[in-house]
Amino acid sequence: MKVAIIGIGYVGAVSAACLARDGHEVIAVDVNPTKVKAILSGQAPIIEPNLPEVTAEAVAAGRLRATEDVATAVAETDMCLICVGTPSTQAGSLELNYVLRVAEQIGAALKKRKGHYSVVVRSTILPGTMDGMVIPALEAASGMKAGKGFGIGYYPEFLREGSAIKDYDDPGLIVFGARDDATFERLSSLQESTSDRVQRVEMRTAEGIKYFCNAWHALKISFANEVGNICKAHGVNGVEVMEALVSDTRLNVSKAYMRPGFAYGGSCLPKDLRALRYAARQLNVPTPVLDGTGLANDVQIDQAFQLVTRVKNVNRRVSFLGVSFKPDTDDLRESPHVVLAERLLGKGYDIAIYDANVRMSRLTGANLAYILDLLPHISRMLREDLDQVLAFSDTIIVGHSKLLKGVDPAKLEGKTIIDLAGLPLEWRERKDYYGICW
Ligand SMILES: NC(=O)c1ccc[n+]([C@@H]2O[C@H](COP(=O)([O-])OP(=O)(O)OC[C@H]3O[C@@H](n4cnc5c(N)ncnc54)[C@H](O)[C@@H]3O)[C@@H](O)[C@H]2O)c1
Known part of the structure; x- marks a missing residue:
């Protein structure tokens, strides 16, 4: 050539x-x-x-x-x-x-x-x-x-x-x-x-890939440096910590969690990040990366809130599919889906919830206490029948995509879909479909 x-x-x-x-x-x-x-x-x-x-x-x-x-x-x-x-x-x-x-x-x-x-x-x-x-x-x-x-x-x-x-x-x-x-x-x-x-x-896309590769590299460096700073203040060897961290190629240095979508939640990530940041503050160690991570998560919940409240919804009704912090669990603690439902409730929305794993009668311990504290009306909103929840409103918020598996998109013709989970293409191509960050 x-x-x-x-x-x-x-x-x-x-x-x-x-x-x-x-x-x-x-x-x-x-x-x-x-x-x-x-x-x-x-x-x-x-x-x-x-x-x-x-x-x-x-x-x-x-x-x-x-x-x-x-x-x-x-x-x-x-x-x-x-x-x-x-x-x-x-x-x-x-x-x-x-x-x-x-x-x-x-x-x-x-x-x-x-x-x-x-x-x-x-x-x-x-x-x-x-x-x-x-x-x-x-x-x-x-x-x-x-x-x-x-x-x-x-x-x-x-x-x-x-x-x-x-x-x-x-x-x-x-x-x-x-x-x-x-x-x-x-x-x-x-x-x-x-x-x-x-x-x-x-x-x-090629133009974007170049930028996000560089942003990712910069974020990795700053994360490792912040780990080093916090570890040093705790008398922990940060280099050893990071060497162990990167040795896990299943969760840590891998595709895991690297897909655009909705906010994180659950009983560990929010709590543990808070504790780390609190302890670092006591030791006078700044934690801009961890602070930014918490902020970014709040922003993502807000993105979803804006998405729902911006679509036309005359009777302010929404159907919410999947509210546990991730599929295949009934854990509602610090679930961003629950936080979103709570914000919508505060805005005057009427909500029907379906989650195959969440049955009020089966919730126990900290999980039950959390939901009773943050969403005391959840038992009124939870339904056990998917069809009933789909029929409840013209705006369907999809928290877990597998809950729509087997549902014919044509059946929901005319309804608005707010996708927080990453539905397959057949759903994305329809009118009145809105993805959280796609
Ligand atoms: N440096 C890297 O490691 C690296 C890696 C990947 C991508 N990039 C990107 O690649 C691009 C180039 O980076 P670089 O580091 O090689 O830049 P550089 O500044 O080293 O070289 C750019 C060259 O372009 C020349 N130039 C400017 N105007 C010109 C013109 N009108 N006609 C002919 N030559 C002209 C300059 O004289 C200079 O020699 C940048 O966009 C950079 O972001 C750089």
Whole structure:
């Protein structure tokens, strides 16, 4: 493949050298003449382990060249990867000027070029930037339509400085947001050895994946640091704690709990987080991550409340399916579903509840005490018959999706569904369906 790499910083310099090493013909482009000269003389334009050797070999083999001119690079290649910087502005927003400037230059170069060309962005940009800004800039400058006149894609980069070549060769994640098949095929042929691991998604999904990977990494670091701080104050070895924590790949470092949905609850998480935060306060240890976690959970309950109260509901009646803190238990303690029901009750809603596992006559101990304290009228709201609860109102709040298993969506035609649980597609496609965070 003949590929142009536009912007030869940490991402561009590594991609250019590795692609050339793998046999592709690469032209690297940068506005900085020092970087262009460095490549032309076979030197790496940035500090990165093994990059000097890979760059020198690629240049010596004649597969890696450099120029300051975008038009030349576009004229001589089949695809370009935009790797220019997207730094923060002073206000914290994303500086897109470099990307847009390059898009205009590529667009202008496409006018003079014959044959299909693929424009792919690798710079980190927020969801919707390709559709809202990059594509319009390319279309305006080229006079062509993206997806027809030229191919378009977003291919986020996940490499880490310091191990960039290793990460390039064995990436943890490969995501192609390619709209047209020709661009998808071109991207796939760039890294044939890992093409079986490619996940093809919508462009704006690819844009989002990059951001949330970085947010997740940042959250992991801050969580581990906070664990260290709290442990130190308690005289506990935080490193040992975290080593044990990550050794559990079933619940701790795994897919578990990593699905958008409703708030957490139950007899452990809220109570234990509160106790940790309280004890840390006594020891003068700040706990912003744990504080934020509790806050985020309250916000999620509020999201559900807003969802229910915003839909048209003339007689203020709701049917609530599943109120225990998770399916397959009758535990109502600190259930966010119960908190939501209580808030709706306070707003004057009339509620009918169905939960296959919750029977007032069977509740005992702390569970019973909790429900009598927070929702004393629950026994009046609880019904034992699902059909009766479904018929009670035109707004169905789904707390546990399995309670609707076997119910024909057509049977609930005309009713509003508020989904806190993640119902299957057949429910999501209907009118008057609202998901908590999807
Ligand atoms: N550095 C990383 O570890 C890393 C990892 C993944 C993703 N990213 C993302 O990749 C993008 C690039 O990051 P970076 O660290 O390589 O940036 P960088 O600042 O090191 O390099 C950007 C390069 O783009 C060049 N450039 C700017 N405008 C140009 C133009 N009009 N024409 C040609 N070249 C131009 C600059 O001169 C510079 O050499 C950013 O969006 C960043 O968020 C970075």
